Amino acid sequence: xxxxxxxxxxxxxDITEGEQVSGVYMGTTKxxxxxxxxxxxxxxxxxxxxxPRGEKVxxxxxxxxxxxxxxxxxxxxxxxxxxxxxxxxx
Amino acid sequence: xxxxxxxxxxxxxxxxxxxxxxxxxDDLSNTAAVGVEKLVQGTRAIPHPYGRLQFGxxxxxxxxxxxxxxxxxxxxxxxxxxxxxxxxxxxxxxxAKTGKHVEAVSIEGIGDLKAIEQASRYAKNMVVDASxxxxxxxxxxxxxxxxxxGESDTTSGLxxxxxxxxxxxxxxxxxxxxxxxxTSELTGxxxxxxxxxxxxxxxxKFMKMFQDYTKEVTSHGADLLGSQPTQVNIRGGLxxxxxxxxxxxxxxxxxxxxxxxxxAEEPRKPGLNYMNTSSAAAECVTLFAAxxxxxxxxxxxxxxxxxxxxxxxxxxxxxxxxxxxxxxxxDLDVSGLLRFEYDLKxxxxxxxxxxxxxxxxxxxSNEALGHFEFAPTKLYISA
Numbered sequence: 001x002x003x004x005x006x007x008x009x010x011x012x013x014d015i016t017e018g019e020q021v022s023g024v025y026m027g028t029t030k031x032x033x034x035x036x037x038x039x040x041x042x043x044x045x046x047x048x049x050x051x052p053r054g055e056k057v058x059x060x061x062x063x064x065x066x067x068x069x070x071x072x073x074x075x076x077x078x079x080x081x082x083x084x085x086x087x088x089x090x
Numbered sequence: 091x092x093x094x095x096x097x098x099x100x101x102x103x104x105x106x107x108x109x110x111x112x113x114x115x116d117d118l119s120n121t122a123a124v125g126v127e128k129l130v131q132g133t134r135a136i137p138h139p140y141g142r143l144q145f146g147x148x149x150x151x152x153x154x155x156x157x158x159x160x161x162x163x164x165x166x167x168x169x170x171x172x173x174x175x176x177x178x179x180x181x182x183x184x185x186a187k188t189g190k191h192v193e194a195v196s197i198e199g200i201g202d203l204k205a206i207e208q209a210s211r212y213a214k215n216m217v218v219d220a221s222x223x224x225x226x227x228x229x230x231x232x233x234x235x236x237x238x239x240g241e242s243d244t245t246s247g248l249x250x251x252x253x254x255x256x257x258x259x260x261x262x263x264x265x266x267x268x269x270x271x272x273t274s275e276l277t278g279x280x281x282x283x284x285x286x287x288x289x290x291x292x293x294x295k296f297m298k299m300f301q302d303y304t305k306e307v308t309s310h311g312a313d314l315l316g317s318q319p320t321q322v323n324i325r326g327g328l329x330x331x332x333x334x335x336x337x338x339x340x341x342x343x344x345x346x347x348x349x350x351x352x353x354a355e356e357p358r359k360p361g362l363n364y365m366n367t368s369s370a371a372a373e374c375v376t377l378f379a380a381x382x383x384x385x386x387x388x389x390x391x392x393x394x395x396x397x398x399x400x401x402x403x404x405x406x407x408x409x410x411x412x413x414x415x416x417x418x419x420x421d422l423d424v425s426g427l428l429r430f431e432y433d434l435k436x437x438x439x440x441x442x443x444x445x446x447x448x449x450x451x452x453x454x455s456n457e458a459l460g461h462f463e464f465a466p467t468k469l470y471i472s473a
Contacts, residue, residue, distance in 0.1 A: 024430070042245075043326050043409065044244070060247070062336055077329070079324055082329045
């Protein structure tokens with residue numbers, strides 16, 4: 001994980017569905033454990049907590065977009081449930 | 091202070107390479123330029139599709155790019171070959187301002203074969219002259235270094251880009267001149283770059299540059315979704331432009347930005363300079379090379395294979411799959427960061443050492459494999 005308030009973490013190895021996984025916050029030894037709900041490939045994101053539809057998704061301690069559907073803790077977070085808030089046609 | 095061994099040029103600038111460059115002024119002169127490259131060992135031609143009926147700022151940038159390649163300290167001497175003499179001479183004259191040996195050859199009235207002979211006779215003497223130059227020891231402050239990420243994924247933002255950040259902080263302390271760019275790829279993180287500006291004036295200049303770029307993109311009735319992030323980025327786990335941008339800016343480390351430059355503009359101040367560039371890899375590295383960068387540091391997640399004709403491109407990746415499956419393109423594997431085998435400081439130390447080795451003559455993967463992409467940026471249609 002990049003920052004304490006992040007709602008997503010990045011898989012640094014392939015994660016299988018239902019796996020108990022632990023993550024480390026960058027630059028610290030602080031750990032967090034969750035159970036995955038999906039298969040999450042290396043480099044892909046996993047939800048660290050429940051994210052309601054329309055809520056901003058946080059990584060690097062910053063907004064990276066918003067949830068287009070409700071996301072449960074441990075779910076794969078990607079273009080199917082996360083959308084950019086930029087580059088929109090006005 | 092660390093040092094490297096480079097080639098001192100007539101104007102006091104220091105190069106990491108010692109090329110004799112054959113520059114076609116226009117698309118029609120590519121055949122002659124490549125002809126010279128085939129005849130004279132140790133020369134390098136940079137064919138491209140432009141140089142006819144361009145006008146205004148687009149033509150100015152085109153001239154600046156060609157002349158910038160000739161002016162780059164990695165080039166010992168150069169021959170410019172063009173269809174007609176005037177524009178050919180114009181680019182040669184700009185290169186000559188550095189004090190290095192440059193010749194102009196025009197195909198008009200003599201044809202390709204005579205032009206190739208004329209240019210080859212110049213080039214033959216030039217490679218011999220260049221071979222007499224000897225590397226000497228210089229302080230790191232004599233280096234101009236650029237960086238860009240390509241085919242990024244989340245491992246870029248987690249590990250390889252922060253490694254560049256560590257190295258940029260080290261090089262800033264050592265007085266080197268540093269370049270970053272990729273204007274569209276700051277979207278979502280542009281305020282972070284704006285906050286790095288040394289003065290409010292630079293901040294305003296940067297924000298205008300960023301907004302103009304965004305306006306240009308949206309003026310075509312399209313948005314960048316589908317192009318930014320790219321399909322490859324998405325495969326690698328990046329979901330939005332904001333996420334990509336936040337990963338991208340890790341390369342800037344903690345450096346303050348001392349100047350904001352236009353496309354291919356040569357930096358005047360040591361420290362980190364922001365240059366307006368496209369985020370397309372070959373275009374971006376070409377602009378940095380035209381501005382005088384002598385080594386480029388390139389991070390990749392999914393395995394961008396880009397190189398440059400005159401600037402060695404040091405490629406690093408933290409993606410454990412990419413460093414295995416595309417190992418011939420990777421100069422430094424920092425995937426150990428994701429396995430907690432070493433920390434960012436150690437990865438930075440390794441990259442800093444490799445950067446100086448490269449500046450001193452160690453070949454990069456792109457050089458060994460012949461990846462010499464030359465991609466001038468075109469601002470708009472030709473007449």
